[in-house]
Amino acid sequence: MPQHEWPLWEVFIRSKNGLDHKHAGSLHAADAQMAIEHARDVYTRRMEGISIWVVESKYIHASNPEEASSLYDPANDKPYRHPTFYDLPEEVKNM
Numbered sequence: 803m804p805q806h807e808w809p810l811w812e813v814f815i816r817s818k819n820g821l822d823h824k825h826a827g828s829l830h831a832a833d834a835q836m837a838i839e840h841a842r843d844v845y846t847r848r849m850e851g852i853s854i855w856v857v858e859s860k861y862i863h864a865s866n867p868e869e870a871s872s873l874y875d876p877a878n879d880k881p882y883r884h885p886t887f888y889d890l891p892e893e894v895k896n897m
Contacts, residue, residue, distance in 0.1 A: 812827075
């Protein structure tokens with residue numbers, strides 16, 4: 803497959819154990835292994851990451867921001883879904 807036809811991959815990097823992966827950017831690669839290697843070279847040059855996820859962009863589906871009110875309003879009447887009234891012990895980190 804010629805380089806100009808390589809699929810687009812989204813790159814997610816986790817910086818420390820226990821933290822979530824954050825979107826770092828996008829790149830083109832022939833396959834997942836090449837995407838991970840390129841992501842390592844491009845997005846973790848200074849040893850920032852401990853884990854890399856790559857996802858081919860065509861497999862990502864997102865909600866429409868214009869439909870946010872209808873999508874999220876049903877959760878407003880369920881306060882038990884929002885853990886704002888729980889006391890967390892000091893030992894719990896990164897929550």
